[in-house]
Amino acid sequence: MFFHLNDTHNAIQTENSFPIFLNGELNNRLLDSKPEKITILTDGVPSFETKPADLSFLEKISKTKEITLIIDESHSLGITGKNGCGIYSSISFPLKRKIMVSSLGKAFGLTGGVIASDSEFINQIKELETFTSAAGMNPSFVQTLYDAKEIYKKQHQKLLDNLNYIDSILIKNGNVKFDKNYPLIYLLSNELVEKLKQEKIIIASFRYTKEAEPLNRIVVTANHLKEDLDKLVSVLNKK
Template sequence: MADIFTTDHLPGRTILYNHREYLFFSGTSYLGIPQNKEFQQLLIAALSRYGTMFGSSRNGNLRLSIYEEAEQQLAAFTGAEAALTLSSGMMAGQVVANYLRAQQYSFLYGPCTHPALWHEPAVEVPTVSFADWTNQLPDLLTITGHAVIAVNSIDAVRSEAYPFAWVNNLPTDQPITLVIDDSHGLGVLGDAGSGIWRQIKRPPNVRLIVTASLAKAMGLPGGVVFSDAETIAAIRHTAFFGACSPISPAYLDAFVRADELYMQARGRLQQNIALAEGLLLPTGLFRQAPGYPVLYTERDELYPFLLENGIFIYSFAYPTPADKANTRIVISAFHEPEDIDRLAHCIHELR
């Protein structure tokens, strides 16, 4: 297991540890929004209006209009009919799981499905490949009644894109709810970063629900659920949602004013990804989902080698300490071309 670093400042292009500066290629701040000075100024202005937190249920008798405004903007961005924000991506997944569990539906999970979508504390997810699992789906869907299929949009750990053409071939003689965790795709993948929603073609009997953390590419401390308006209204009126603390309204106020900042950040990220792909993929050491800012490697010795050379990358066991450590390089919009050049130079030295 990699050594644990502790620091007292937000990582950006670099981190400072034991009086030494390291280039930082880890984390999930793909668009660099938390480090973006202009976004910080929007947030400072919003804090003067909304304070640090709205201490109330979203279903209370006093409501802040910024929630509905931001949710409409998020829904329009992804192409969904409606959206609902929560205090984290985990809460977004759990409000959906609790809603569907209450309907007594049968659950099927894809490989590596994030625990946010689990409908009970311990769920056994398949250990086969995603392709093999989709081939098995016709046999798995022999269950009667309403079926829930819960999957991730992408294997973010190993940077593997999941295909979804199989959705359009699902049985049409039973109701199905497809729940997709798009935490790592929203903001960076899909049309202009709009995520997975527009990419899913499905029969009329398949209801789509997409959940996501907003704390990754979007840089907001919260989560979101996308679906049709009827489903979102039903989830909103559950006791689970009513008891949840909401996302801080100041962050949503900054979000609705930051369209141009997000667009600029996506442009910088795409340039950085293209540069990293051109320099690193030819080494044969990495696997990467097209256009995704994560490059995964089986060569775990890359971590200590780069650390010795002043570069900090992602390398730890996930999602539990018992899992194998995984090593990957994360590209962000805040990186400069010379950062990626230096990274590539060190990796070529290792080879």
């Protein structure tokens, strides 16, 4: 039986999955005494958010449930946690198993992905035909990931420095959603998007679903220069 946080990305949702929360309360099916195996699906950092998912609800689930947690860290691996290791290693709630999946095309800039879990599960994955017949990640990319481990640490610190600098000069207001620990700035005003265009600053703007409002977000990188950030924030600070 599958359960998902209400704002879980469509990429890891599955049919017949139940929401973890209903009307702000934990789903009663997670609280009853019926013994069963359940799988919880969540993002490391949910869409439209700047903080890791709050998983404290796991402690409230009935002890009769055998819990597998699947966490998509595509938007947190390489960014959050010590040296950008994500939140997977810090999850210590009582679980039968935890599984991390992630793209490496975000923070690491590489074509490929990763699955992490206990050795028993990984060995089972290796026996699946969908795994053995799939095209693997380019070996040179894997080698690059290993060889660049010290560079990634330095870049991660540069990113944190940039975020702290933005936090020190950005005037907080209701149209800008920003947290100094996460390299996305969400714009809740389409007017701001137009102002940025006028200054020749193009940001990510798209719809996750046809019915949704455009998702407007600015991605801050380790390689942005101080003058880049000054120009960006000067536009965001204009009234």
